Amino acid sequence: MSEESKNGLLHYFGQAWLVIVLAVAFGIALAGVESLTRPRILQNRKDLIARRLVEMFGQGTTTDAPEVVEATIDGRSRKVECYPAIREGEQIGWGILAEGKGYDTLLLLVGVDLPAKKIIGYRVVKILETPGIGDRIEQPEFYGQFEDKDARGPLEAVGPDTPAGGQKVNTISGATISSKGVIETVNKNLQAVREQLAKLAGEKQ
Protein backbone atom coordinates (compact mmCIF):
# COMPACT_ATOMS: atom_id res chain seq x y z
CA MET A 1 0.00 0.00 0.00
CA SER A 2 1.44 3.36 -1.02
CA GLU A 3 2.11 6.06 1.57
CA GLU A 4 -0.51 8.28 -0.05
CA SER A 5 -3.33 5.73 0.13
CA LYS A 6 -2.32 4.83 3.72
CA ASN A 7 -2.62 8.49 4.67
CA GLY A 8 -5.98 8.69 2.87
CA LEU A 9 -7.29 5.71 4.82
CA LEU A 10 -6.05 7.13 8.12
CA HIS A 11 -7.68 10.45 7.29
CA TYR A 12 -10.95 8.66 6.47
CA PHE A 13 -10.97 6.78 9.79
CA GLY A 14 -9.96 9.95 11.65
CA GLN A 15 -13.03 11.67 10.26
CA ALA A 16 -15.55 8.84 10.35
CA TRP A 17 -14.57 6.74 13.39
CA LEU A 18 -17.48 8.03 15.49
CA VAL A 19 -20.03 7.20 12.80
CA ILE A 20 -18.54 3.71 12.36
CA VAL A 21 -18.46 3.01 16.12
CA LEU A 22 -22.04 4.27 16.55
CA ALA A 23 -23.30 2.24 13.58
CA VAL A 24 -21.74 -0.95 14.98
CA ALA A 25 -22.98 -0.26 18.53
CA PHE A 26 -26.54 0.55 17.39
CA GLY A 27 -26.52 -2.46 15.07
CA ILE A 28 -25.65 -4.79 17.96
CA ALA A 29 -28.23 -3.14 20.24
CA LEU A 30 -30.95 -3.40 17.58
CA ALA A 31 -30.14 -7.07 17.00
CA GLY A 32 -30.77 -7.57 20.73
CA VAL A 33 -34.08 -5.67 20.57
CA GLU A 34 -35.10 -7.70 17.53
CA SER A 35 -34.41 -11.04 19.20
CA LEU A 36 -36.26 -9.87 22.31
CA THR A 37 -39.41 -8.64 20.54
CA ARG A 38 -39.65 -10.90 17.47
CA PRO A 39 -41.38 -13.89 19.12
CA ARG A 40 -44.01 -11.61 20.65
CA ILE A 41 -44.61 -9.73 17.39
CA LEU A 42 -45.06 -13.01 15.48
CA GLN A 43 -47.45 -14.24 18.19
CA ASN A 44 -49.46 -10.97 18.01
CA ARG A 45 -49.81 -11.40 14.26
CA LYS A 46 -50.84 -15.04 14.62
CA ASP A 47 -53.41 -14.13 17.30
CA LEU A 48 -54.88 -11.44 15.05
CA ILE A 49 -55.21 -13.88 12.14
CA ALA A 50 -56.85 -16.42 14.49
CA ARG A 51 -59.34 -13.78 15.74
CA ARG A 52 -60.23 -12.78 12.20
CA LEU A 53 -60.77 -16.44 11.22
CA VAL A 54 -63.11 -16.91 14.22
CA GLU A 55 -65.09 -13.83 13.12
CA MET A 56 -65.57 -15.33 9.63
CA PHE A 57 -65.85 -19.08 10.29
CA GLY A 58 -67.46 -18.96 13.75
CA GLN A 59 -66.55 -19.86 17.32
CA GLY A 60 -64.24 -22.82 17.84
CA THR A 61 -62.22 -22.12 14.68
CA THR A 62 -58.48 -22.47 15.06
CA THR A 63 -55.59 -22.23 12.64
CA ASP A 64 -52.18 -23.72 11.99
CA ALA A 65 -49.01 -22.86 10.07
CA PRO A 66 -49.95 -21.27 6.73
CA GLU A 67 -49.50 -22.83 3.31
CA VAL A 68 -47.34 -20.45 1.29
CA VAL A 69 -48.61 -20.28 -2.29
CA GLU A 70 -46.43 -18.82 -5.06
CA ALA A 71 -48.56 -16.56 -7.24
CA THR A 72 -48.26 -13.81 -9.81
CA ILE A 73 -50.27 -10.71 -8.94
CA ASP A 74 -50.10 -7.54 -11.05
CA GLY A 75 -47.18 -9.07 -12.97
CA ARG A 76 -45.16 -9.56 -9.79
CA SER A 77 -44.26 -12.86 -8.22
CA ARG A 78 -45.60 -13.04 -4.65
CA LYS A 79 -45.78 -15.51 -1.81
CA VAL A 80 -49.34 -15.55 -0.48
CA GLU A 81 -49.90 -16.99 3.00
CA CYS A 82 -53.04 -19.15 3.20
CA TYR A 83 -54.08 -20.03 6.76
CA PRO A 84 -56.15 -23.19 7.26
CA ALA A 85 -59.43 -22.66 9.16
CA ILE A 86 -59.82 -25.72 11.38
CA ARG A 87 -62.82 -26.79 13.47
CA GLU A 88 -63.00 -29.97 15.54
CA GLY A 89 -59.80 -31.22 13.94
CA GLU A 90 -61.06 -30.85 10.38
CA GLN A 91 -60.14 -28.17 7.93
CA ILE A 92 -63.21 -26.23 6.81
CA GLY A 93 -61.68 -23.44 4.76
CA TRP A 94 -58.87 -21.02 4.13
CA GLY A 95 -57.94 -17.52 5.20
CA ILE A 96 -55.95 -15.92 2.40
CA LEU A 97 -53.69 -13.06 3.51
CA ALA A 98 -54.33 -10.72 0.60
CA GLU A 99 -52.30 -7.58 -0.01
CA GLY A 100 -53.68 -4.86 -2.23
CA LYS A 101 -54.21 -1.17 -2.59
CA GLY A 102 -57.06 1.11 -1.59
CA TYR A 103 -56.16 4.70 -0.85
CA ASP A 104 -53.10 3.15 0.79
CA THR A 105 -51.83 -0.40 1.30
CA LEU A 106 -54.52 -2.86 2.38
CA LEU A 107 -53.94 -6.17 4.11
CA LEU A 108 -57.04 -8.36 4.20
CA LEU A 109 -57.81 -11.90 5.30
CA VAL A 110 -60.14 -13.37 2.69
CA GLY A 111 -62.09 -16.41 3.87
CA VAL A 112 -63.07 -19.14 1.38
CA ASP A 113 -64.46 -22.65 1.89
CA LEU A 114 -62.17 -25.68 1.59
CA PRO A 115 -62.52 -26.29 -2.19
CA ALA A 116 -62.18 -22.50 -2.67
CA LYS A 117 -65.53 -22.23 -4.45
CA LYS A 118 -67.36 -19.91 -2.08
CA ILE A 119 -66.27 -16.69 -0.38
CA ILE A 120 -66.99 -16.77 3.36
CA GLY A 121 -66.12 -13.10 3.79
CA TYR A 122 -63.15 -10.87 4.47
CA ARG A 123 -61.72 -9.00 7.43
CA VAL A 124 -59.17 -6.23 7.60
CA VAL A 125 -55.77 -7.18 9.04
CA LYS A 126 -54.02 -3.86 8.49
CA ILE A 127 -55.60 -0.63 7.35
CA LEU A 128 -54.06 2.73 6.57
CA GLU A 129 -57.18 4.30 5.00
CA THR A 130 -58.42 7.73 6.14
CA PRO A 131 -60.22 7.50 9.50
CA GLY A 132 -63.94 8.13 9.19
CA ILE A 133 -63.86 7.72 5.39
CA GLY A 134 -61.88 4.80 3.96
CA ASP A 135 -62.00 2.82 7.20
CA ARG A 136 -65.71 2.16 6.59
CA ILE A 137 -64.55 -0.96 4.73
CA GLU A 138 -64.28 -2.44 8.24
CA GLN A 139 -68.02 -2.09 8.81
CA PRO A 140 -70.41 -5.07 8.50
CA GLU A 141 -72.66 -3.15 6.05
CA PHE A 142 -69.84 -3.38 3.51
CA TYR A 143 -68.01 -6.62 4.31
CA GLY A 144 -71.32 -8.46 4.74
CA GLN A 145 -71.86 -8.12 0.98
CA PHE A 146 -68.99 -10.52 0.28
CA GLU A 147 -70.49 -13.44 2.18
CA ASP A 148 -71.49 -16.46 0.05
CA LYS A 149 -70.31 -14.95 -3.24
CA ASP A 150 -68.90 -17.32 -5.86
CA ALA A 151 -65.10 -17.45 -5.50
CA ARG A 152 -64.64 -18.80 -9.04
CA GLY A 153 -65.63 -15.59 -10.81
CA PRO A 154 -64.60 -11.98 -10.22
CA LEU A 155 -66.70 -9.64 -8.09
CA GLU A 156 -68.05 -6.55 -9.79
CA ALA A 157 -68.04 -3.11 -8.16
CA VAL A 158 -71.28 -1.15 -8.66
CA GLY A 159 -72.37 2.25 -7.33
CA PRO A 160 -73.92 2.60 -3.87
CA ASP A 161 -77.47 2.99 -5.23
CA THR A 162 -77.34 0.29 -7.93
CA PRO A 163 -79.22 -2.90 -7.04
CA ALA A 164 -76.63 -5.52 -6.06
CA GLY A 165 -76.95 -9.27 -6.45
CA GLY A 166 -75.01 -12.15 -7.96
CA GLN A 167 -71.38 -11.08 -8.10
CA LYS A 168 -72.15 -7.37 -7.68
CA VAL A 169 -70.93 -5.45 -4.64
CA ASN A 170 -72.07 -1.90 -3.79
CA THR A 171 -69.19 0.52 -3.23
CA ILE A 172 -69.35 2.96 -0.31
CA SER A 173 -70.46 6.51 -1.08
CA GLY A 174 -67.56 8.85 -0.22
CA ALA A 175 -65.10 5.96 0.05
CA THR A 176 -65.17 4.65 -3.51
CA ILE A 177 -61.40 4.20 -3.86
CA SER A 178 -61.12 2.20 -0.63
CA SER A 179 -64.16 0.01 -1.35
CA LYS A 180 -63.08 -0.63 -4.96
CA GLY A 181 -59.61 -1.40 -3.59
CA VAL A 182 -61.08 -4.14 -1.40
CA ILE A 183 -62.99 -5.67 -4.33
CA GLU A 184 -59.89 -5.62 -6.55
CA THR A 185 -57.71 -7.05 -3.78
CA VAL A 186 -60.15 -9.92 -3.25
CA ASN A 187 -60.44 -10.56 -7.01
CA LYS A 188 -56.72 -10.50 -7.79
CA ASN A 189 -55.65 -12.64 -4.83
CA LEU A 190 -58.44 -15.17 -5.32
CA GLN A 191 -57.71 -15.48 -9.01
CA ALA A 192 -54.01 -16.00 -8.23
CA VAL A 193 -54.31 -18.69 -5.55
CA ARG A 194 -57.76 -20.31 -6.00
CA GLU A 195 -56.74 -23.19 -8.25
CA GLN A 196 -53.74 -24.06 -6.09
CA LEU A 197 -55.90 -24.03 -2.95
CA ALA A 198 -58.51 -26.26 -4.63
CA LYS A 199 -55.71 -28.67 -5.55
CA LEU A 200 -54.33 -28.65 -1.99
CA ALA A 201 -57.85 -29.30 -0.65
CA GLY A 202 -58.22 -32.25 -3.06
CA GLU A 203 -54.96 -33.73 -1.78
CA LYS A 204 -56.08 -33.36 1.83
CA GLN A 205 -59.45 -35.01 1.31
Add this chain to the structure above:
Amino acid sequence: MAEAMRLPGPARRFRNGLLDDNPIYRQVLGMCPTLAVTATLAGAVTMAGATAFVLIMASTVVALLRKRLKGHLRILVFTLTIAAFVTVVDRFLQAYLFEMSNLLGPYVPLIIVNCIIICRCEVCAARQGLGTAVADAFGQALGFLVGLTSIAVVREILATGRIFVTKTYPGLQVLPSSWPGWSIMQGPAGAFITLGVLMGLVNCYSMRKRK
Protein backbone atom coordinates in the same frame (compact mmCIF):
# COMPACT_ATOMS: atom_id res chain seq x y z
CA MET B 1 -17.52 29.30 26.06
CA ALA B 2 -18.96 32.75 25.39
CA GLU B 3 -21.70 31.13 23.30
CA ALA B 4 -22.51 28.64 26.09
CA MET B 5 -22.86 31.55 28.53
CA ARG B 6 -25.47 33.20 26.29
CA LEU B 7 -27.57 30.06 25.79
CA PRO B 8 -30.58 29.40 28.07
CA GLY B 9 -30.10 27.15 31.11
CA PRO B 10 -31.98 23.88 31.86
CA ALA B 11 -34.98 25.50 33.62
CA ARG B 12 -35.51 28.03 30.82
CA ARG B 13 -35.09 25.35 28.14
CA PHE B 14 -37.70 23.20 29.88
CA ARG B 15 -40.19 26.07 30.25
CA ASN B 16 -39.70 27.22 26.66
CA GLY B 17 -40.73 23.82 25.32
CA LEU B 18 -44.15 24.13 26.89
CA LEU B 19 -45.33 27.40 25.34
CA ASP B 20 -42.78 29.98 24.11
CA ASP B 21 -41.03 27.42 21.89
CA ASN B 22 -43.87 24.89 21.72
CA PRO B 23 -42.96 22.53 18.85
CA ILE B 24 -46.46 22.56 17.35
CA TYR B 25 -47.95 25.98 18.07
CA ARG B 26 -44.81 28.14 17.93
CA GLN B 27 -42.19 26.29 15.88
CA VAL B 28 -44.81 24.62 13.63
CA LEU B 29 -42.71 21.44 13.48
CA GLY B 30 -43.84 17.80 13.38
CA MET B 31 -46.91 18.67 11.31
CA CYS B 32 -47.12 15.22 9.74
CA PRO B 33 -48.01 13.35 12.99
CA THR B 34 -49.89 16.41 14.25
CA LEU B 35 -52.36 16.20 11.39
CA ALA B 36 -52.34 12.44 10.91
CA VAL B 37 -52.64 10.82 14.33
CA THR B 38 -54.80 13.28 16.27
CA ALA B 39 -58.13 11.77 15.21
CA THR B 40 -58.09 9.83 18.50
CA LEU B 41 -56.71 10.82 21.88
CA ALA B 42 -55.24 7.34 22.44
CA GLY B 43 -53.29 7.57 19.17
CA ALA B 44 -52.06 11.08 20.00
CA VAL B 45 -50.85 10.10 23.48
CA THR B 46 -49.05 7.03 22.12
CA MET B 47 -47.37 9.08 19.38
CA ALA B 48 -46.33 11.74 21.92
CA GLY B 49 -44.89 9.00 24.17
CA ALA B 50 -42.96 7.39 21.32
CA THR B 51 -41.60 10.78 20.19
CA ALA B 52 -40.67 11.69 23.79
CA PHE B 53 -38.63 8.49 24.17
CA VAL B 54 -36.73 9.11 20.93
CA LEU B 55 -36.24 12.82 21.69
CA ILE B 56 -34.88 12.25 25.20
CA MET B 57 -32.62 9.35 24.20
CA ALA B 58 -31.27 11.09 21.08
CA SER B 59 -30.61 14.32 23.03
CA THR B 60 -28.78 12.33 25.72
CA VAL B 61 -26.54 10.53 23.23
CA VAL B 62 -25.80 13.67 21.21
CA ALA B 63 -25.04 15.72 24.35
CA LEU B 64 -22.62 13.05 25.55
CA LEU B 65 -20.86 12.94 22.17
CA ARG B 66 -20.98 16.68 21.45
CA LYS B 67 -17.24 17.29 21.96
CA ARG B 68 -16.38 14.53 19.48
CA LEU B 69 -18.84 15.63 16.77
CA LYS B 70 -17.32 16.85 13.54
CA GLY B 71 -19.27 19.71 11.99
CA HIS B 72 -19.77 18.12 8.57
CA LEU B 73 -20.75 14.71 10.02
CA ARG B 74 -23.05 15.90 12.79
CA ILE B 75 -26.33 15.51 10.85
CA LEU B 76 -25.28 11.95 9.97
CA VAL B 77 -24.70 11.18 13.66
CA PHE B 78 -28.06 12.75 14.61
CA THR B 79 -29.93 10.73 11.98
CA LEU B 80 -28.16 7.49 12.89
CA THR B 81 -28.97 7.98 16.58
CA ILE B 82 -32.60 8.95 15.94
CA ALA B 83 -33.13 6.03 13.52
CA ALA B 84 -31.80 3.55 16.08
CA PHE B 85 -34.15 4.73 18.83
CA VAL B 86 -37.13 4.92 16.45
CA THR B 87 -36.51 1.28 15.49
CA VAL B 88 -36.49 0.37 19.19
CA VAL B 89 -39.77 2.16 19.90
CA ASP B 90 -41.40 0.73 16.75
CA ARG B 91 -40.50 -2.85 17.67
CA PHE B 92 -41.71 -2.38 21.26
CA LEU B 93 -45.03 -0.93 20.08
CA GLN B 94 -45.50 -3.88 17.70
CA ALA B 95 -44.70 -6.30 20.53
CA TYR B 96 -46.56 -4.76 23.46
CA LEU B 97 -49.14 -2.33 21.98
CA PHE B 98 -50.03 -4.20 18.80
CA GLU B 99 -53.43 -2.59 18.14
CA MET B 100 -51.99 0.89 18.65
CA SER B 101 -49.04 0.06 16.41
CA ASN B 102 -51.51 -0.95 13.68
CA LEU B 103 -53.51 2.25 14.23
CA LEU B 104 -50.45 4.51 13.96
CA GLY B 105 -49.20 2.59 10.91
CA PRO B 106 -46.25 4.24 9.17
CA TYR B 107 -46.25 7.31 11.43
CA VAL B 108 -44.05 5.62 14.06
CA PRO B 109 -41.18 4.87 11.61
CA LEU B 110 -41.70 8.41 10.27
CA ILE B 111 -40.56 9.83 13.65
CA ILE B 112 -37.08 9.50 12.06
CA VAL B 113 -37.86 12.52 9.88
CA ASN B 114 -39.67 14.46 12.61
CA CYS B 115 -37.98 17.87 12.52
CA ILE B 116 -38.53 18.47 16.25
CA ILE B 117 -35.93 15.85 17.19
CA ILE B 118 -33.22 16.81 14.72
CA CYS B 119 -33.88 20.48 15.55
CA ARG B 120 -33.35 19.93 19.30
CA CYS B 121 -30.19 17.92 18.63
CA GLU B 122 -28.84 20.79 16.53
CA VAL B 123 -30.08 23.71 18.67
CA CYS B 124 -29.43 22.36 22.16
CA ALA B 125 -27.92 18.87 22.59
CA ALA B 126 -24.92 19.46 20.29
CA ARG B 127 -24.07 22.74 22.06
CA GLN B 128 -24.97 22.37 25.72
CA GLY B 129 -24.33 19.90 28.54
CA LEU B 130 -26.24 16.73 29.35
CA GLY B 131 -28.47 18.31 32.02
CA THR B 132 -29.61 21.14 29.77
CA ALA B 133 -30.11 18.79 26.80
CA VAL B 134 -32.26 16.41 28.85
CA ALA B 135 -34.28 19.30 30.35
CA ASP B 136 -34.81 20.68 26.86
CA ALA B 137 -35.89 17.26 25.55
CA PHE B 138 -38.37 16.82 28.41
CA GLY B 139 -39.78 20.34 27.85
CA GLN B 140 -40.17 19.82 24.11
CA ALA B 141 -41.66 16.35 24.62
CA LEU B 142 -44.17 17.76 27.09
CA GLY B 143 -44.94 20.63 24.70
CA PHE B 144 -45.50 18.14 21.88
CA LEU B 145 -47.78 16.08 24.16
CA VAL B 146 -49.79 19.18 25.08
CA GLY B 147 -50.08 20.15 21.40
CA LEU B 148 -51.13 16.73 20.16
CA THR B 149 -53.59 16.04 22.98
CA SER B 150 -55.25 19.46 22.71
CA ILE B 151 -55.95 18.88 19.01
CA ALA B 152 -57.01 15.25 19.58
CA VAL B 153 -59.42 16.16 22.41
CA VAL B 154 -61.25 18.71 20.22
CA ARG B 155 -61.36 16.41 17.16
CA GLU B 156 -62.43 13.26 18.96
CA ILE B 157 -65.14 14.94 21.04
CA LEU B 158 -66.64 16.77 18.06
CA ALA B 159 -66.40 13.67 15.83
CA THR B 160 -67.84 11.12 18.24
CA GLY B 161 -69.18 12.95 21.32
CA ARG B 162 -66.82 10.72 23.31
CA ILE B 163 -63.23 10.78 24.50
CA PHE B 164 -60.57 8.05 24.67
CA VAL B 165 -62.30 5.76 22.18
CA THR B 166 -60.28 2.67 21.25
CA LYS B 167 -61.12 -0.54 19.39
CA THR B 168 -61.71 -2.33 22.69
CA TYR B 169 -63.08 0.54 24.82
CA PRO B 170 -66.09 2.66 23.81
CA GLY B 171 -64.71 5.77 25.55
CA LEU B 172 -66.28 8.26 27.95
CA GLN B 173 -69.42 10.12 26.84
CA VAL B 174 -68.69 13.86 26.92
CA LEU B 175 -71.42 15.37 24.74
CA PRO B 176 -75.10 14.31 24.91
CA SER B 177 -75.75 10.96 23.22
CA SER B 178 -77.95 12.83 20.72
CA TRP B 179 -74.78 14.56 19.36
CA PRO B 180 -74.75 13.80 15.61
CA GLY B 181 -70.96 13.43 15.36
CA TRP B 182 -69.10 15.67 12.93
CA SER B 183 -67.32 13.08 10.80
CA ILE B 184 -65.36 15.86 9.06
CA MET B 185 -63.37 16.24 12.28
CA GLN B 186 -61.93 12.73 11.84
CA GLY B 187 -60.54 13.52 8.40
CA PRO B 188 -57.71 15.77 7.20
CA ALA B 189 -60.03 18.81 6.94
CA GLY B 190 -60.92 18.51 10.64
CA ALA B 191 -57.23 18.29 11.52
CA PHE B 192 -56.38 21.49 9.62
CA ILE B 193 -59.38 23.40 11.01
CA THR B 194 -58.62 22.41 14.62
CA LEU B 195 -54.91 23.17 14.28
CA GLY B 196 -55.66 26.57 12.76
CA VAL B 197 -58.20 27.58 15.42
CA LEU B 198 -56.02 26.40 18.34
CA MET B 199 -52.91 28.04 16.87
CA GLY B 200 -54.87 31.30 16.60
CA LEU B 201 -55.94 31.03 20.24
CA VAL B 202 -52.36 30.34 21.38
CA ASN B 203 -51.13 33.37 19.38
CA CYS B 204 -53.87 35.54 20.95
CA TYR B 205 -52.84 34.39 24.43
CA SER B 206 -49.16 35.04 23.73
CA MET B 207 -49.84 38.54 22.38
CA ARG B 208 -51.93 39.44 25.42
CA LYS B 209 -49.23 38.09 27.73
CA ARG B 210 -46.60 40.26 26.02
CA LYS B 211 -48.72 43.40 26.44
